[in-house]
Amino acid sequence: NDVVGAQRAVTGTFINIVTNFISVTATLIIMFSLEWRLTFLSIVIVPLFVAPTRKVGQKLRKIRRQSMELNAKMNALMQETLNIDGALLVKLFGRQSTESQHFRDRSSDVADIGVRSAMVGRWFFMGLGLISAVGTALVFWLGGHMVLHGVFTVGTIVAFGAYLAQLYGPLSSISNAHVEFATSMVSFERVFEILDIPIEIQDSSDAVKLITVQGKVTFRDVSFSFTDNDTSYPGLAGLDSDRNEFVRNQAETSRIKRPSRKMALEKVSFTIEPGELAALVGPSGAGKTTISYLLPRLYDPTEGNILLDDKEIHGISQQSLARAIGMVTQETYLFNDTLKANLVYAKPDATDQEIKAACQAANIDTFIKSLSDGYDTIVGARGYRLSGGERQRIAIARVILKNPRILVLDEATSSLDSQSEALIQEALQRIMKGRTSLVIAHRLSTILNADLILVLDQGRIIEQAHRRETGSAHEQLLGNEGLYANLYHTQFGD
Incomplete structure (x- = not known):
């Protein structure tokens, strides 16, 4: 799960941010060429797309780490009880119902944290939609007044509205991608917790190869x-027990x-x-x-x-x-x-x-x-x-x-x-x-x-x-x- 999450951040989220940024830049250039006053009004609310991303990202990052840890515990339980020796032990002592309840408890915790993560993400996405709606309403309100006063034609405001959708859509995607990338960093952290473990036994710089061995x-x-912090596992010293x-x-x-x-x-x-x-x-x-x-x-x-x-x-x-x-x-x-x-x-x-x-x-x-x-x-x-x-x-x-x-x-x-x-x-x-x-x-x-x-x-x-x-x-x-x-x-x- 950690590796897949890290892969998704690189291959999916990062690419989405780049493509949407290019789309936003091109759309703004066209909008300025149509009507610069409405364009300024359109970008006034852009900070509202960015402001909540940090806080939401931190919250989802915390939830994501809890989710990964709960998944690891559930997998560990399955590994222990469903292997040959574990299954035999459970059967011999008649502990099937107890172990089934343990698994239900662990899987319930995983489901609960998954629902919590989905709800936070859904409320964030709904908030971005509301910001887009408010920005669109303001632009059409001001644009309507300008049409009535003959500043530009109805065709201009209609065309501007179409470009406005092309602006707010990618902005919402960028904000959402920023949050996804922040939560994906949990996967990177967990992967590198393993990759960064120092190799305890290494060859010295002047290590020699034995050609013949006598056996003394x-x-x-x-x-x-x-x-004191030795875990008794070669190569795993210093790992946090809950996270690993x-x-x-x-x-x-x-x-x-x-x-x-x-x-x-x-x-x-x-x-x-x-x-x-x-x-x-x-x-x-x-x-x-x-x-x-x-x-x-x-x-x-x-x-x-x-x-x-x-x-x-x-x-x-x-x-x-x-x-x-x-x-x-x-x-x-x-x-x-x-x-x-x-x-x-x-x-x-x-x-x-x-x-x-x-x-x-x-x-x-x-x-x-x-x-x-x-x-x-x-x-x-x-x-x-x-x-x-x-x-x-x-x-x-x-x-x-x-x-x-x-x-x-x-x-x-x-x-x-x-x-x-x-x-x-x-x-x-x-x-x-x-x-x-x-x-x-x-x-x-x-x-x-x-x-x-x-x-x-x-x-x-x-x-x-x-x-x-x-x-x-x-x-x-x-x-x-x-x-x-x-x-x-x-x-x-x-």
């Missing part, structure tokens, strides 16, 4: 905090949850050598996901340095980082498109043979072949036509197709059945082989052979162990009888 990852005293509710709801699926404390990470340091498997372990909210988002520069650390192959990542181009790092998150997002389109998103020029090989490695090729449309099967919004395990394996195949040197994996197998979990674990073992891997472990049984295990709590690394020291990082941490041992015994007992 280093965190040096890294701290990260959410500022729809944008925020669109971003909800990719939201990084803010921890209850202000500092998400404090003085975190570790090194992962090329080809090693490092595991992040800890309770919910410990900072594991924050680390996984800092490495590919979805956020920049508040303090400290993050290095890739001994180069600080803020000095590496984001395109190079994107090529070097592959992520598989807990919530797999798939577009409402074919399986093939979702797969080649990682590598648009991938051949059919490469796609098939990636799917075989991810243990999903057999399933795809069993579908009637195969790789051309539409997966639905966010992939709802697939099971959780199938979506995870599609995500793994997508990363395999990308062929990154570094993997960031957020395990999501704890909620899957045993067969799906086994298939995914097998696929993960294949994809991690020979690559530097950073794994957020939810089941400790999957990281028993990890080279490095980092145990986090409240944003700090409270325990860590490397297999080079004792042959088994897992066994070393068990022997410490700390948080890791407690988590392990909680999952598996004594």
Whole structure:
């Protein structure tokens, strides 16, 4: 709606103002040539066309902004309740009537503000018509007296009346267009509120492109905090919540949850050598996901340095980082498109043979072949036509197709059945082989052979162990009888 409103102001309103201004100028020249005294009388009331436009424009501008905000809220409500997950939740809890009433309330607010806007515009247009009528009456009254006194003929006053209509009509249109343009500025403001958001993560002027990547990852005293006005949406910090509710709801699926404390990470340091498997372990909210988002520069650390192959990542181009790092998150997002389109998103020029090989490695090729449309099967919004395990394996195949040197994996197998979990674990073992891997472990049984295990709590690394020291990082941490041992015994007992 905002973009269409801005477009209409440029392509429609502005052009109308120009054409009507030319028409008014030409008409005045002709009217002066016919009878200059009546022409002066005609333009005496012109200020009355202009005077109310500012006040009416301000009023309609305020109403227009309220209308846009109410429309955004209604769209946000529809987006939340009519998507697959929202509709299922409403149905399961029997809240159809409540949500229907919510929608009626929102739509009623939209209708009311629309009627209010229309009435203000209608009264303004009627006022312009009244001004035109008064001006015409004055001209004919004075012109009639001048005809009776033989100043000019009846034909002159008739011709003058015709030109008078051509004068007041465009003047009314200009005044109306001025008001429309003023209200359209609301659309420009709302559009530029989005376009003017500063890009938080940018390449430095001397950013380099990585030619080859070994895969060494280093965190040096890294701290990260959410500022007071941080909305936890990458790229949306500083937006006014009321005016951008729809944008925020669109971003909800990719939201990084803010921890209850202000500092998400404090003085975190570790090194992962090329080809090693490092595991992040800890309770919910410990900072594991924050680390996984800092490495590919979805956020920049508040303090400290993050290095890739001994180069600080803020000095590496984001395109190079994107090529070097592959992520598989807990919530797999798939577009409402074919399986093939979702797969080649990682590598648009991938051949059919490469796609098939990636799917075989991810243990999903057999399933795809069993579908009637195969790789051309539409997966639905966010992939709802697939099971959780199938979506995870599609995500793994997508990363395999990308062929990154570094993997960031957020395990999501704890909620899957045993067969799906086994298939995914097998696929993960294949994809991690020979690559530097950073794994957020939810089941400790999957990281028993990890080279490095980092145990986090409240944003700090409270325990860590490397297999080079004792042959088994897992066994070393068990022997410490700390948080890791407690988590392990909680999952598996004594």
